[in-house]
Amino acid sequence: MSLLVVGSVALDTVSTPFGRADDALGGSATFFSAAASLFAPVQLVGVVGDDYPLDALDFLAERGVDLDGLERARGESFRWAGEYSFDLNSRETLETRLGVFADFQPKIPEGFRDAEWVFLGNIDPVLQLDVLNQIHRPRLVACDTMNFWIEGKRAELMELLARVDLLLVNDGEARQLSGDHNLARAARWIHERGPRYVVIKKGEHGAILFTPHSVFFAPGYPLDEVFDPTGAGDAFAGGFMGHLARCGGTDDADLRRAMIYGSVMGSFAVEKFSVERFKDLTADEIEERARHFRDMTVFELPVDAGV
Ligand code: AMP
Numbered sequence: 001m002s003l004l005v006v007g008s009v010a011l012d013t014v015s016t017p018f019g020r021a022d023d024a025l026g027g028s029a030t031f032f033s034a035a036a037s038l039f040a041p042v043q044l045v046g047v048v049g050d051d052y053p054l055d056a057l058d059f060l061a062e063r064g065v066d067l068d069g070l071e072r073a074r075g076e077s078f079r080w081a082g083e084y085s086f087d088l089n090s091r092e093t094l095e096t097r098l099g100v101f102a103d104f105q106p107k108i109p110e111g112f113r114d115a116e117w118v119f120l121g122n123i124d125p126v127l128q129l130d131v132l133n134q135i136h137r138p139r140l141v142a143c144d145t146m147n148f149w150i151e152g153k154r155a156e157l158m159e160l161l162a163r164v165d166l167l168l169v170n171d172g173e174a175r176q177l178s179g180d181h182n183l184a185r186a187a188r189w190i191h192e193r194g195p196r197y198v199v200i201k202k203g204e205h206g207a208i209l210f211t212p213h214s215v216f217f218a219p220g221y222p223l224d225e226v227f228d229p230t231g232a233g234d235a236f237a238g239g240f241m242g243h244l245a246r247c248g249g250t251d252d253a254d255l256r257r258a259m260i261y262g263s264v265m266g267s268f269a270v271e272k273f274s275v276e277r278f279k280d281l282t283a284d285e286i287e288e289r290a291r292h293f294r295d296m297t298v299f300e301l302p303v304d305a306g307v
Pocket of ligand 1: 008010011013025026027028079096122124125146148230231232233234235238305
């Protein structure tokens, strides 16, 4: 049930209407690991600069995240800065500084190469491909991307898509990638380029799973308070992949439950700045929220509906 993630390990500066965090722990691999490690052991591949406060990642190591694939290079860590407007749905990227990621050449430790479940977090698609080339026979490969790479590395991204089983993107990215405003058609466009499964995230409005035979919708969790949406997508991916690694299957029911655990972990991510909410999150809290999701969505048709 080994679950490998490659992605950014970042220092984020985030402003929301409720406050600001400077150089907080961030990055796709960090959020993913913080969420996924509550389901299954995680192997992390990434790079940080010599300015990175490595001991801040101790909580991940204590929870079974293997950091052997986290390289420490000379130079500045990846930094991202973003600002959210009042409705928290739209964010503006103020700065992306690749730092040590610009010259990163992932070297997958021997012990990681048999990973069965692989998540290629949001980084340069060239690096995502490079990682994929070093892994033996994964059962399922999922990947994420964003506008930055859709605009800047489209050809490489298309090459990657042909080799992955599942693409997880938000609605804006699906539209940008496919050039189609309609999400059902956008998902079909993506299917035709490789991924069997497409998950389109719609922020607080939930996420949709498109498989070749079915569509499943997971709502967003109606929270009283949303503090910082950063990392919700990666935490969703962590819950999704973590559940698959834990249950060991990919049939329709497994994928549907994965959608719910993804939504559960995304909803926890936004309750505090950075990865703070994951530090003391318990398995009981996760299961309780999953039950709320079930209660929120179960319904029966009238008897005379004839089904
Ligand atoms: P999410 O809110 O799930 O989209 O993820 C936000 C995280 O992605 C932040 O912690 C950033 O550090 C990271 N991030 C932002 N832009 C990039 C990029 N171009 N490449 C890799 N990671 C990024």
